[in-house]
Amino acid sequence: MESSSPSATSVPDEREVRRAALVDRRQRLTDALALAPYDLILYLERAVVYSDLAYPDLAAGDAYRALLLTDEVLNEGFEYHEQAKGSLETHSTNPYPKVLDHGNLLANIKNTTDGEDGDGSEPYRQLATTASVRCFQILSLSLLLCGCLASASDFVEKGLKILPGNKELLEIKGYIEQVARRRLRLKPDEPIDFHDLPDTGAVRREIYPWNTYEPDRFSEESLSFLNGQLETMAPKCAVKVSCLPVLLEGESNTDEYEIIPTCNQLGLFAKEDIAPGEAVLKEYSLLTANNRHKESTCDACGTELPPLKMQTEAVNCPECYDTVFCDEFCFSQANEQYHPAVCDKDVDSIAKDPEAKDVAESLYLLLLARLLAMSNHQEVHPLALKEIKYIWGDFVPTQLNDIDLSVNAGPPPEWTLPFSFKYNIEIPLHVLEKMDIDIFETLPQHDLWVFNTAYSKFRGTASARKGLRDGRPEVAAVHPFWCLANHDCDPNVTWEWGGRMTLFARETRVVGNRPGGIKAGEEILNHYCDVDLPVKDRREWAQGALGGWCMCRRCRDEAAAANGSD
Numbered sequence: 001m002e003s004s005s006p007s008a009t010s011v012p013d014e015r016e017v018r019r020a021a022l023v024d025r026r027q028r029l030t031d032a033l034a035l036a037p038y039d040l041i042l043y044l045e046r047a048v049v050y051s052d053l054a055y056p057d058l059a060a061g062d063a064y065r066a067l068l069l070t071d072e073v074l075n076e077g078f079e080y081h082e083q084a085k086g087s088l089e090t091h092s093t094n095p096y097p098k099v100l101d102h103g104n105l106l107a108n109i110k111n112t113t114d115g116e117d118g119d120g121s122e123p124y125r126q127l128a129t130t131a132s133v134r135c136f137q138i139l140s141l142s143l144l145l146c147g148c149l150a151s152a153s154d155f156v157e158k159g160l161k162i163l164p165g166n167k168e169l170l171e172i173k174g175y176i177e178q179v180a181r182r183r184l185r186l187k188p189d190e191p192i193d194f195h196d197l198p199d200t201g202a203v204r205r206e207i208y209p210w211n212t213y214e215p216d217r218f219s220e221e222s223l224s225f226l227n228g229q230l231e232t233m234a235p236k237c238a239v240k241v242s243c244l245p246v247l248l249e250g251e252s253n254t255d256e257y258e259i260i261p262t263c264n265q266l267g268l269f270a271k272e273d274i275a276p277g278e279a280v281l282k283e284y285s286l287l288t289a290n291n292r293h294k295e296s297t298c299d300a301c302g303t304e305l306p307p308l309k310m311q312t313e314a315v316n317c318p319e320c321y322d323t324v325f326c327d328e329f330c331f332s333q334a335n336e337q338y339h340p341a342v343c344d345k346d347v348d349s350i351a352k353d354p355e356a357k358d359v360a361e362s363l364y365l366l367l368l369a370r371l372l373a374m375s376n377h378q379e380v381h382p383l384a385l386k387e388i389k390y391i392w393g394d395f396v397p398t399q400l401n402d403i404d405l406s407v408n409a410g411p412p413p414e415w416t417l418p419f420s421f422k423y424n425i426e427i428p429l430h431v432l433e434k435m436d437i438d439i440f441e442t443l444p445q446h447d448l449w450v451f452n453t454a455y456s457k458f459r460g461t462a463s464a465r466k467g468l469r470d471g472r473p474e475v476a477a478v479h480p481f482w483c484l485a486n487h488d489c490d491p492n493v494t495w496e497w498g499g500r501m502t503l504f505a506r507e508t509r510v511v512g513n514r515p516g517g518i519k520a521g522e523e524i525l526n527h528y529c530d531v532d533l534p535v536k537d538r539r540e541w542a543q544g545a546l547g548g549w550c551m552c553r554r555c556r557d558e559a560a561a562a563n564g565s566d
């Protein structure tokens, strides 16, 4: 009989109890924001909770929304001025809200305003100015913790312009300089060129404890939904659980091992025999993006349009003439699924023709913009849209991400979601504003954690196509069923993306030149890299999409053979 000793019963430790209390407080503040969406103090309070929970990115997101609301309060002509001012006036100015009583802030503000002759110092204006400095403090420290030094530095300077002697801001400025020196490898006396500061970092990639949209991908319900959808696009395939090698970060001595650790994920499997050369899956997706401004691709499916003279079936939207679709089908699908949300709204020029360093980020952002347009037009939460709901997000368990942060260290290696102020916070909100969406009223659909979750799913599943002009990625798309197929360096399919994403059974296999074709029960094995390359190059190429060093049979055999011959 099993006995239960006191140590066997799970007593939550102090850290867990504190964490649960903070998650609970976050929920109460989120509920309060649903009732008072223009209340900048609530945003600041939630930002502090996010900081305490070690989500500096989410803290920065809330502090930025609070900062936008301070602008609304201070500028009478702004769209939400009345609502933001009204909400702020519900808070006391004596004493000030607790969230503003931080370090020397209130004393500094008092000293600065005591010398003034009362001009413009209506209580709510003073409160808004004080709150803006608190926003700059949270923004600069949080962005520093995420590794976004240029934005952190920008916000610290903006805060210091209002309160030049503020001790907390000066301290943060000092930390930014320390980290900048380390990241730029500067000697202590070398000057820092602030234009050189890195501005991308990493944040936690996880299913947030409050995310109720993530399905159990292995449940009967999910699998039967996915298989129902698959019926028309891949009638000979089924989605099933697949046992995959656990991927390592780089080279290891396990290539020769017979048994390696595995994990369960989803994959595509043949239900019936598939002949060599036969189409395995044909998928149409509107979750596409194009980062060239006036480009000749279909706005809906991303197909390259034929030269103008030859266009016979192409359709221009009669309302916003510049938007072109390859045919009536794409035009009607776009109108059903997303186009009215962006039609004639001047969203088109955002993030187009980016600098070389921003090409990939711009495509991910434009995929997010398309998702938001679909969500807005269809009135479905972005994470509930079937185009991304079931997608693999390469999430790291919350417990592994929950580590102490140090201002001098930068983001820990467990944090794997690339992050920048510009692409995760600023531009997505700008896109929504262009779409005439009130970003405050629609917080549940447009909270930063929602954007981060969508980004987690796009990275690792989106495919991109290079432009003919300069070979840079120009068009990207997410095909939620195509991306269920796992990788192998001896693939049994190959793929082609025109208007549809198509998987074909290979005529011959790479290893041993065996005949192609797929037998019922076999897994559909796609390729995420050029399989004609040598093993080391393949592993390096596939690493981004796979999330680690490829451990397929072919890679392990070839690497072990190469090691043996060294």
Ligand SMILES: C[S@@+](CC[C@H](N)C(=O)[O-])C[C@H]1O[C@@H](n2cnc3c(N)ncnc32)[C@H](O)[C@@H]1O
Residues within 6 Å of the ligand: 244, 245, 246, 247, 265, 266, 267, 391, 392, 394, 460, 461, 483, 484, 485, 486, 487, 488, 545, 546, 547, 551, 552
């Ligand atoms: C595009 S998804 C493929 C579908 C995914 N297995 C799912 O459950 O939805 C890519 C992810 O699948 C996993 N994967 C694909 N091929 C793999 C392989 N050969 N070995 C290990 N993991 C693989 C990796 O975790 C990768 O990040």
